[in-house]
Amino acid sequence: MSAYLEIRNLSAVVRGTGERLLRGVSIALEAGHVTGLVGESGAGKSMIGKAVLGILPTAVEVVEGEILLDGQDLLRMPPDRRRRLIGATAALIPQDPLTALNPSHRVGPQITDRLVDILGWSRADAEARAQALLDEVHIAEPARVMKSYPHELSGGMRQRILIAAAFAAEPRLIVADEPTTALDVTVQKQILRLIAEMQARHGTAMLFVTHDLGVVSKICQDLAVLYAGKVVEQAAMRDFFRAPAHPYSRALLAATPQYTDPTGSLRPVERDVLDTVEAEIAADDREWRNGQAGP
Amino acid sequence: MRDGRGQIRRRAGLRLWLSGGWLALVLFGAVFAPWVAPQDPLMQDLFTSRLPPFWMEGAEPGYWLGTDNLGRDVLSRILHGARIALIVAVSAGAATCLIGATLGLIAGYFRGMADIVISRLVDIWMAFPPVLFAILLIAVLGTGLTSIIVAIVVIDWTRFARVVRAEAMNQGAMDYVASAQVAGYSRLRTMLVEILPNVLPTIGALLTLEMGISVIVEAILSFVNLSIPTDDPTWGGMIAEGRQAIHQSWWVLVFPLVTLFLTVLSFSQLGEGLKDRFDPVLR
Amino acid sequence: MQFLRAILLRLATTAVTLFGAALIVFVVVRVVPGNPIAMMLPPNATEDDVARLRALYGLDKSIMEQFVIWLGGVVQGDFGTSISLRRPVAELVLGRLPATLELSILALILAVALGGAMALLGTRWRGRRTEAAVDVANGVGMSVPDFLWGLLLILLFGVLWPLFHISGRVSPQLDLPFSTNFYLFESLLRLRFDITADLLAHMFMPSVALALPLAAIIGQLLKQSLKETMGLDYVTLARTKGYGETRVILREALRNAVLPTLTLVGVQFTFLIGGTVIIERLFSYEGLGNMAIDAVINRDLPLIQGIVIVFAALFTAVNLVVDLTYAALNPRLRHA
Numbered sequence: 001m002s003a004y005l006e007i008r009n010l011s012a013v014v015r016g017t018g019e020r021l022l023r024g025v026s027i028a029l030e031a032g033h034v035t036g037l038v039g040e041s042g043a044g045k046s047m048i049g050k051a052v053l054g055i056l057p058t059a060v061e062v063v064e065g066e067i068l069l070d071g072q073d074l075l076r077m078p079p080d081r082r083r084r085l086i087g088a089t090a091a092l093i094p095q096d097p098l099t100a101l102n103p104s105h106r107v108g109p110q111i112t113d114r115l116v117d118i119l120g121w122s123r124a125d126a127e128a129r130a131q132a133l134l135d136e137v138h139i140a141e142p143a144r145v146m147k148s149y150p151h152e153l154s155g156g157m158r159q160r161i162l163i164a165a166a167f168a169a170e171p172r173l174i175v176a177d178e179p180t181t182a183l184d185v186t187v188q189k190q191i192l193r194l195i196a197e198m199q200a201r202h203g204t205a206m207l208f209v210t211h212d213l214g215v216v217s218k219i220c221q222d223l224a225v226l227y228a229g230k231v232v233e234q235a236a237m238r239d240f241f242r243a244p245a246h247p248y249s250r251a252l253l254a255a256t257p258q259y260t261d262p263t264g265s266l267r268p269v270e271r272d273v274l275d276t277v278e279a280e281i282a283a284d285d286r287e288w289r290n291g292q293a294g295p
Numbered sequence: 296m297r298d299g300r301g302q303i304r305r306r307a308g309l310r311l312w313l314s315g316g317w318l319a320l321v322l323f324g325a326v327f328a329p330w331v332a333p334q335d336p337l338m339q340d341l342f343t344s345r346l347p348p349f350w351m352e353g354a355e356p357g358y359w360l361g362t363d364n365l366g367r368d369v370l371s372r373i374l375h376g377a378r379i380a381l382i383v384a385v386s387a388g389a390a391t392c393l394i395g396a397t398l399g400l401i402a403g404y405f406r407g408m409a410d411i412v413i414s415r416l417v418d419i420w421m422a423f424p425p426v427l428f429a430i431l432l433i434a435v436l437g438t439g440l441t442s443i444i445v446a447i448v449v450i451d452w453t454r455f456a457r458v459v460r461a462e463a464m465n466q467g468a469m470d471y472v473a474s475a476q477v478a479g480y481s482r483l484r485t486m487l488v489e490i491l492p493n494v495l496p497t498i499g500a501l502l503t504l505e506m507g508i509s510v511i512v513e514a515i516l517s518f519v520n521l522s523i524p525t526d527d528p529t530w531g532g533m534i535a536e537g538r539q540a541i542h543q544s545w546w547v548l549v550f551p552l553v554t555l556f557l558t559v560l561s562f563s564q565l566g567e568g569l570k571d572r573f574d575p576v577l578r
Numbered sequence: 579m580q581f582l583r584a585i586l587l588r589l590a591t592t593a594v595t596l597f598g599a600a601l602i603v604f605v606v607v608r609v610v611p612g613n614p615i616a617m618m619l620p621p622n623a624t625e626d627d628v629a630r631l632r633a634l635y636g637l638d639k640s641i642m643e644q645f646v647i648w649l650g651g652v653v654q655g656d657f658g659t660s661i662s663l664r665r666p667v668a669e670l671v672l673g674r675l676p677a678t679l680e681l682s683i684l685a686l687i688l689a690v691a692l693g694g695a696m697a698l699l700g701t702r703w704r705g706r707r708t709e710a711a712v713d714v715a716n717g718v719g720m721s722v723p724d725f726l727w728g729l730l731l732i733l734l735f736g737v738l739w740p741l742f743h744i745s746g747r748v749s750p751q752l753d754l755p756f757s758t759n760f761y762l763f764e765s766l767l768r769l770r771f772d773i774t775a776d777l778l779a780h781m782f783m784p785s786v787a788l789a790l791p792l793a794a795i796i797g798q799l800l801k802q803s804l805k806e807t808m809g810l811d812y813v814t815l816a817r818t819k820g821y822g823e824t825r826v827i828l829r830e831a832l833r834n835a836v837l838p839t840l841t842l843v844g845v846q847f848t849f850l851i852g853g854t855v856i857i858e859r860l861f862s863y864e865g866l867g868n869m870a871i872d873a874v875i876n877r878d879l880p881l882i883q884g885i886v887i888v889f890a891a892l893f894t895a896v897n898l899v900v901d902l903t904y905a906a907l908n909p910r911l912r913h914a
Contacts, residue, residue, distance in 0.1 A: 053818045058705065080822065087820015099811040104833045104907075118820040162815075418591070419598040421845075422890035424852030427870050431882065434874045435609055504721075511723050515856050518725075519871055534729060538860075545737055552729050556722060563721030 003028035003068075004205050005173055010051060010065030011288070012044075012229075021047055021060060023230040023284055027207075029222075031172065034199060034206040036216035036237075038252070039226035045209045046095075047229070049175035052207065053092055054082055069173070087118045091166040093176040093195070097158035097183070101150035108146030111165040119169055133164035136201075137194055156187040160194065167198055174199075174206045180215065192218060213256045217241065225249045227277050230284060248277045311568040314561035321558055325377035333357050334368035336375040336528050341366055345544045361546040363536060369550050372528035376551065379529050380558065382440065383513045387447035388506035394448060395455025396498050402456065403463025404486045413456060420453045429512060433521045440523055443516060447509050455501055462494045500570035507562030514555055530555050588901060592894045599890040600652075600883075604645050607879050635661065635880070652887070658880035662873070667884035671866065675888060676759035677747055678858070678865035682851045684762070684781055685788035689850070690843075692789065693796025700797070701804040701827055712797065719794025724853040728787035728860045735783060743780045745862035752776060784861045788853050792846050799842060803835040837908055844900030848893040 005028070012022040022044050029035045037045040050056045052067055054074065067074040069089070074082050094100040101110055111133065112126035121129070127146070134142035137160040150158060159179065166174055179195060180188040196219045199206055208220055216223050217237065224234040225248065233246040244250045251273040324331065334357065344366040346358045354361070360369040402413040429446045436442035466472060467490060475485045510530075516522040517531025518538075530551045537548025632638045635658075636647060651658060657667035700712035736744035748754065748761060752773060756764045762781070765773040807813060808831050816830045855867030862868070866885055873881040 055814050055817050083817075083822060084820050086818060090818065092815055092818045094811055094815055096811060100815050102812040102816075102830055102834070113816075114819040117825075415594070415598070418595045419602065421848065422595055422599045422893045423603075423886065424855050424867070424870075424889050424893075425849075426852060426855040427867065427874075427886065427889065430855075430871060430874045431603075431606060431886075434877070435606055507721070508723070511725060515725055518856075519859060519875075538729070538732070541732065541737055545733070548729070549733060552726070552733070556726055556730070559723070559726065560718065560721050564717070567717070567721075 002071075004031040004070060005029040005052065005207070006066075006068040007048065007052070008066040008068070010048070010062065010067065012047060012051065012056070012060050012062045015059050015061045020285065020288070021229050022051070022062075023228070023281065023288070024065070025226075025229070025231055027224050027231065027234065029173075029205050029207060031205050032203045033222060034208055034220045036220035036223035037207060037209045037226060038211065038213060038216055038223055040211060042228075043226040044229035045211075045226050046177055048226075049092075049177050049207055049209050052173075053090060053175055054079075054086055055092075084118065087114060088169060089171055090173040090175070091169065091171040093163055093166045093174060093179045095178045095182055097155050097162055100162055101158055103150055105149075106146065107148050107150060107153070107161055111146070111161065111168055114165075114169050129168065130164070133168060134161070136167075136198065137161070137164045139164075155183055156191065159183060159187075159191050163191075163195060163198060167202055167204070170202065171204060174204050176206055176208045178209055178211070181210075195219065213253060225252065228281050230281055232277060232280075247273045308568075310564050311572070314564040314568065317557050317561045318565065321377050321554075322381060324374045325381045328371075328374040328378060332368075332371035332374045333359065334371040336367060336371040337526055339365040339367055345540075347544070348546050348550075360550045361544065363533075363544065363547045364540055367528075369533075369547060372533055373530070373551055373554050376528045376530045376533060377554075379440070379523065379527065380510050380513060380555075383443055383447070384506040384509045384562070387444045387509040387512075388502055390444065390448045391451045391505050391509075392455055392498065392502045395452035396459045396494075396501075398452065399456040399459030400463050400486060400491065400494070403460035404467050404490055405482065406464075410460075413460070417453045417456055420450075423450075425450050426512075426515060429516060430519060430521060433516060438521055438524045443513055443522060446516075447512050450512075451505060451508065454505065455498070458497060458501060459494055462497050463490055466490045466493050496570050500566040503562050503566030503569065507559040510555065510562070511559055585902075588898060592898060595894055596887070596890055600649065600887055601645065603883055603886045604648065605641060607882050608641050608644070635659070648883070657884040657887075660873075660878055660881040662876040662878040662881070667880050670869070670881065671884050671888050673759055674864065674866045674869050676761070676763075677863065678851075678854050678867060680760060680762045681781060681785055681854055681858070681863065681865060682788070682847075685785040685850055686792070686847055688785055688789035689792035689796060692793035694800065696793065696797030697800035697804055698827060698832075700801040701808065701831075702824060704805055704808075709801075712801065716794040716798045716801075719790050720798065722791070724787045724791055724850075725856050725860065727790045728784065728857050731783040731787055732860075741779075742782045744783065745780075747777070747780055747864045748773070749776050749780075780861075780863070784854075784857045784863055787857055787860075788850050792843070792850050795846055796839065796843060799839045800835060803838050804831050807831040807835045833907075837904065840904055840907070841900060844897055847900075848896050851889070851892060851896070 007025055007027045010022055010025040011020065013020050025044075025048060027035065027037075027048070037048060039045045047056070047060070051062060052069075052074070056062070062075060065075070069085070072085070074085070077085070101107065108127065108130060111130040112121075112123070115121040115126040115129060116123055130146060131142045134145060139145055139157065139160055145153070145157070145161070153161070163179075176195060180191050183191060192215060198204075199219070208216065210216060220237055222234070222236050223240055224231050225246065226232070227248055233240070233244065233249045235245065240249065241253070244253055251270055328336075340362075343355065343358065343362050344364055346362040346366075347354050348361040348369075349356075349359045358368050358370075360373070362368055363372075398413050402410040428450050432446040432449055433442055436445060463486075472485060472489050475489045476482070480488070513522060513529065514531030514534060517529040518535045520532075520535065522529055522531060533551040534548060534555070537545075537551065540547055629638070636644055639647070648658065655668060657671065659665065660667050660670055663670060696712050696716060700709045703709055732744050735742045743749070754761065754773065755768070755770070758764055762774065762777045765771070765777060804827065808827065810831075813826060813830050816826050821829065854865060855870060857863070858865040858868040859871050866888065870882065870885045870889075872878075873885060
């Protein structure tokens with residue numbers, strides 16, 4: 001089976017300075033699968049999701065690579081067509097539910113807008129669909145909630161609404177950008193379970209961006225470990241936890257307490273491991289720079 | 296990113312040079328008017344009335360920008376008019392700044408009763424149309440240079456008071472002010488040593504802006520014939536005369552108008568440019 | 579409940595402001611040198627005549643007494659009698675107020691349209707040459723006052739390219755079948771578009787002159803606020819839904835970006851109304867401001883007082899309306 005989303009050799013730099021943010025990233029995601037993108041903050045894991053959805057900050061420039069969605073290269077598509085394709089087939093579950101809903105619109109239209117404006121549904125159909133979705137994400141009184149403004153709802157509620165909105169158009173790909181990080185610990189588990197449940201029911205492929213290996217183990221089939229914008233290891237979940245191949249992966253796994261000693265304290269990644277990775281990155285950069293200068 | 300900022304920097308520099316250069320030119324013209332003006336600005340000569348500027352047919356040498364209805368040389372009158380414009384700009388601007396900024400600083404830093412009284416006064420002042428207020432004041436004070444300056448101060452102190460009050464309040468809420476007070480410095484010293492320097496860039500920008508406004512107010516008062524009682528040429532007075540004769544001799548209106556326009560624009564651009572350059576936060 | 583209290587508090591401070599403004603004008607006006615009574619009487623009038631006239635206008639009492647009497651009248655809608663025009667001040671002011679209101683509101687509409695367009699253009703093509711051009715235009719628009727714009731417009735559209743009338747409110751030969759002095763408004767209601775066109779040809783230059791500085795301020799503030807909003811999470815989310823840049827600006831960002839601009843526009847609108855005084859003079863437009871300058875020149879104390887109070891009331895009303903609009907547009911306040 002060929003991959004639904006395939007990222008090939010994607011490199012991105014800071015516009016102007018040329019500082020590398022993504023270093024030849026290649027990731028394949030099969031239809032209906034969940035792949036975790038794991039790394040420390042600044043490793044570029046969110047950047048990959050943003051590149052796929054076409055929402056990179058203007059200061060970031062993609063300099064090489066391909067993003068194939070169902071065989072079509074998003075990066076070599078007219079921007080308008082790309083935008084509509086993404087709108088119709090992909091969605092984002094954002095990180096912070098408090099800032100991801102427009103404060104001056106009611107909740108309902110923020111779920112139905114894509115259906116009505118981009119996919120051409122009738123308003124009544126879209127509203128019925130939104131009600132059903134709110135039901136699916138376990139929101140009581142969907143009709144009342146749809147008429148509320150975001151500030152009237154709790155953070156957990158809002159994240160449920162954003163999840164419902166993401167699934168509204170029955171997308172084939174969802175990018176979940178650290179969807180539980182901004183929430184209270186008690187709510188985190190519920191939301192994670194809800195995302196897993198929705199994903200399973202709708203069979204949506206998902207890129208799950210997180211810094212937390214514990215979260216990855218609960219929801220993903222595959223994962224890619226990133227360090228400084230480079231994929232250091234990509235593996236199936238089961239293989240990874242049995243025998244991580246890369247020293248950095250091993251160190252990362254060891255640093256997550258629940259897999260080693262549940263009572264033990266969090267161990268930082270060891271210095272010499274980091275040095276190994278840094279050396280790899282430096283070698284990669286040299287090669288890249290030569291490649292840039294050559295032709 | 297770096298390129299973008301560099302470009303903004305360069306543009307700000309150009310703005311400073313252009314506006315500063317024009318104002319220097321006006322200052323030069325004002326100071327040396329008696330020596331550089333080609334004609335006596337008050338000399339009427341019906342034989343040379345309504346001469347067009349130098350590039351048009353019928354122009355006469357020595358009357359570069361033409362003459363008005365009474366045969367007075369437009370260029371010489373603009374140069375002499377710059378004197379009153381700049382005197383008003385500098386003295387009214389400085390006095391307004393001093394009074395307004397002091398009141399704003401007191402209201403914003405000391406708060407309490409002083410703030411209530413000053414803010415209420417500002418509210419009342421804001422309820423008057425400024426031009427009408429100015430005209431009314433001139434009617435009370437009588438025409439003349441001093442009256443104009445006093446009128447501008449009375450009307451416009453609120454601009455400084457409002458902005459400086461807000462800034463002083465922001466600064467007063469900062470940690471470094473609290474630590475200065477904990478260190479045992481008096482409130483007055485804190486205000487002058489800790490707050491004032493941080494508010495200065497704003498005051499500077501407002502001051503140059505106010506100078507431009509003063510020039511305009513003087514022109515407006517001259518325009519409604521309430522400026523200075525003598526025959527000394529003023530830009531506003533020239534504009535009022537030019538407005539009357541607009542269909543016969545447009546140059547009588549155009550040249551003082553362009554001078555006024557560039558001067559006012561330069562004052563405000565100079566202020567903005569200086570603020571960009573000296574504001575420690577922006578820099 | 580809290581909302582109602584806030585409104586009542588606002589009304590109370592408004593009343594204090596108006597009272598203070600009235601008192602100041604009353605006192606300032608009364609120290610005006612020059613004897614308005616003497617100007618009304620023939621040169622051969624006796625001392626008795628002067629005294630009788632002074633008593634008639636109440637000028638023989640102390641300033642505080644006069645103020646109380648005047649305020650008592652104002653509360654009942656009696657602003658006294660104009661000395662130079664010898665008609666009730668209330669009637670004169672109400673006759674001219676519509677002209678000034680129409681001019682101010684037309685200017686406000688122009689300013690919002692122009693400033694809004696500039697802000698949207700600058701945001702849509704931010705970081706490009708379009709935005710730089712918008713910035714320069716806003717910078718110039720803001721630093722040149724309405725009086726100078728008026729003069730430049732006279733040169734441009736009055737002399738070089740005479741498209742519009744440079745003085746008056748309406749062509750004198752036109753027969754106006756109106757029952758109020760809201761000519762523009764009434765001409766629209768009565769579908770007399772020929773008169774509307776004539777009115778607009780007169781109002782074009784003064785209203786544009788008034789509008790330009792405000793348009794520049796709106797353009798600048800709204801653009802800044804739009805650009806900030808465009809970086810927020812919900813805007814990014816909307817992009818992933820398939821909306822184009824223009825749509826995202828209008829649908830997601832605009833409404834939230836308008837709020838911070840609104841309060842400042844309110845204050846600036848009062849400056850615009852204040853600007854009508856000299857602009858009406860410049861274009862010989864028969865409004866309140868033009869009448870005010872004549873009143874000052876003629877030392878017409880009751881008329882000056884009446885006009886200033888009406889302006890002050892107008893200013894405070896504008897600020898009140900802005901506060902209420904702000905509350906109405908902000909869902910967070912509305913439901914609190």
